[in-house]
């Protein structure tokens with residue numbers, strides 16, 4: 155493109171920067187589908203089957219299902235060198251910083267066992283390790299021993315057991331499966347785009363995933379899950395919600411978990427997560443948090459409406475209440491988001507690499523004019 159015909163967009167809002175066949179975000183109508191299937195129809199499907207569909211575009215065969223389950227469970231066991239590595243990470247380091255740093259240090263398997271190519275093998279290996287790293291980092295922070303997965307158990311059954319040290323109920327596993335399916339993939343969100351930029355330089359999959367995780371961490375993106383529930387904790391009770399919202403808007407402070415770059419209506423994932431949170435938050439403390447979130451949403455609708463704006467709840471708003479009811483501390487929410495989204499990252503890495511090109515935009519220079527060179531010195 156010539157200098158004169160350059161586009162300028164600081165935030166790339168509305169700018170199409172590539173093609174994808176992985177997921178479709180229809181922002182005006184509030185629809186989201188993975189590989190052509192509406193997310194509402196994916197809830198209830200085994201988590202790993204959806205992960206396979208997202209990555210490879212087809213449902214797994216019976217043999218692929220068996221191999222994948224064994225592969226993911228085997229690699230969710232941290233080896234001694236991996237445990238030593240984690241042992242060097244400060245125990246109070248935010249789990250997202252731990253993941254971003256540790257993922258590129260993992261020793262990738264050299265052999266292919268799933269028959270889908272080495273990049274896919276490495277991506278799925280990282281996805282298995284991430285669940286183990288999150289659980290182990292939490293256990294170490296609690297001065298407890300690291301626990302390992304049990305062969306034959308479902309991914310999230312193993313995860314919750316490795317995290318808490320006791321087996322979850324079937325209902326808890328079902329809820330976590332659903333929440334994680336909803337978070338698995340979302341087109342060119344900032345984290346996925348960062349991963350594609352990294353992939354575009356021909357960096358390996360672990361670098362690309364690490365770049366995505368770093369990008370997911372921020373509060374305007376994935377980190378809003380932690381921030382939204384901590385906001386509800388800080389507000390304290392539903393009757394204080396309206397004053398809180400009014401004060402935020404008066405001071406131009408963003409309300410966490412509200413608003414979205416693409417959706418011009420309620421986020422379809424929030425629509426599913428809200429009733430899930432209602433079902434799970436039954437004890438007085440969780441119910442008070444959830445009631446506070448509901449009151450914040452209502453106050454936002456009222457306040458934004460009176461300013462002629464429509465800002466809706468996004469995926470992050472009610473998800474924290476679901477995670478909280480599963481006993482997950484707020485600072486682990488975004489890492490659990492990464493634990494699901496990593497399958498989307500792998501899918502985008504593989505898709506992008508099929509037709510790779512370097513992503514390198516242009517900047518409008520606003521610094522000092524270039525000084526004229528002293529020709530006599532030459």
Ligand SMILES: CC(=O)SCCNC(=O)CCNC(=O)[C@H](O)C(C)(C)COP(=O)(O)OP(=O)(O)OC[C@H]1O[C@@H](n2cnc3c(N)ncnc32)[C@H](O)[C@@H]1OP(=O)(O)O
Pocket residue numbers: 343373374375376378407408409410411412413414415416463465468469470
């Ligand atoms: C998984 C995810 O990443 S989902 C998103 C998670 N992030 C959050 O929940 C953080 C809170 N939300 C936000 O900051 C924003 O809504 C974003 C970053 C998600 C989207 O932002 P953008 O598309 O850039 O919208 P933008 O920030 O331009 O907002 C448009 C207007 O709505 C306002 N607005 C948007 N969201 C919010 C919010 N949560 N609280 C208060 N005002 C808001 C903006 O202040 C802006 O007002 P203005 O036109 O008077 O300046």
Ligand SMILES: O=C([O-])CC(=O)C(=O)O
Pocket residue numbers: 339340342343344415416468469
């Ligand atoms: O698409 C986005 O910008 C953010 C989002 O909802 C996600 O990553 O799930």
